[in-house]
Amino acid sequence: MLVGLVSLQIAGISLDLLQNILFVIVILVGTWIIARVLGILVSRTMSKRSPKLARQSRRVVVWLTWFVGLSLGLYLVGLGLTLPIIVLAGGIIIAIALRDVFLNMIAYQVITTYDPFKIGDWIQVGKVFGRVVDLTWVDTILMTPNNEMVYIPNSTLTRSKVVNRTTEGGVRISVSMEVDKSINYSYIEKSLMGIGAELREELATDSKPEVRLINLGKDSMKVALLLRINNPAKGKFLASEVRKRIKMNIEEIHQEQIS
Numbered sequence: 001m002l003v004g005l006v007s008l009q010i011a012g013i014s015l016d017l018l019q020n021i022l023f024v025i026v027i028l029v030g031t032w033i034i035a036r037v038l039g040i041l042v043s044r045t046m047s048k049r050s051p052k053l054a055r056q057s058r059r060v061v062v063w064l065t066w067f068v069g070l071s072l073g074l075y076l077v078g079l080g081l082t083l084p085i086i087v088l089a090g091g092i093i094i095a096i097a098l099r100d101v102f103l104n105m106i107a108y109q110v111i112t113t114y115d116p117f118k119i120g121d122w123i124q125v126g127k128v129f130g131r132v133v134d135l136t137w138v139d140t141i142l143m144t145p146n147n148e149m150v151y152i153p154n155s156t157l158t159r160s161k162v163v164n165r166t167t168e169g170g171v172r173i174s175v176s177m178e179v180d181k182s183i184n185y186s187y188i189e190k191s192l193m194g195i196g197a198e199l200r201e202e203l204a205t206d207s208k209p210e211v212r213l214i215n216l217g218k219d220s221m222k223v224a225l226l227l228r229i230n231n232p233a234k235g236k237f238l239a240s241e242v243r244k245r246i247k248m249n250i251e252e253i254h255q256e257q258i259s
Contacts, residue, residue, distance in 0.1 A: 031069025035062045100153070104138045107154035111135065117164045122171050122232050124163040125152055131232075145232060171232045175239045176214060176224040177246060185213065185221065191249045192225045195242055202238060204228045 043058040112135075117123050122131050123142070128150050130142030140157055142150040165171050179188055189211045196209025203209070207228035215222040225242055229235065 027069055031066055034069070035065040038062070038065055100155070103155040104153050107158040108135070108137050110158050111140070111154060116162055117166075121164055121166040124165060125157060125160050128152065129165075129232075145235070165232070171230075171235075172226060172228045173232075173235045173239065174224045174226050175242045176222060177243055178220045178222050179246075179250065181217070181220050183250065185223075188223055188246075191246055192223065192242070195245045196225060196227060198245075199227070199238060199241070202227075202229050202231070202234060204230050 039058045039062045042061045043055070117132055119132050119135065122129070125142075128142060128144070130144040130148075130150055132140060133143045133149075134141040135154075137154075139151045139153050142152060144150060192211045193209055196203070210226040212224045212226065213221060214224050227238065227242075229238060
């Protein structure tokens, strides 16, 4: 009789264990399916606003779905968590999932407080150069000279060197070049100022070209023409145009000397 009772108890325990395992498997599979479906729906909905925000939102939804699913599974097998533990665990999961968002929001406050740039300014962040077209809680949006939209996380801006190339009435560019030291500097200066005057349609209103002697070497000197232009997208073109014209002027000097 005793042996029979023990056998029945063991059989009952095995049946309960098998039932709990099946419950856990069903809940895990169901949680995976629900998390995947919800993640896809959230990602498609939020991607229209911001790709980065879509990734963050999908991560939060997936993590919370798994948290709810696992909590339900533990509860059904008799290992339910107490309310304070559930709240604490949920808070930790949300904080981890949204860590990038929180960092970007804090960086947004730093940027708006110190105001290193404003909408419409042309800034350089690493290798990216563009005009600031929007500043959100998550990222700063730049429009490059090639009309490409670049989304830079605000936390990246606070950790990077940001160069604001916008000055009052335009953006200043410096076109530097090496010229032979035998050429009279006054001629180079006059030629560069003349080239700057020829490009006046590209210059900002009330701005004037400036010529600087940057370095004086043994056989050459390095000079720069400073221009304040309206459209930074033409910066490379104007720099090339300046170098081409000064080269032609120098070649004319050599031709006169030979003659």
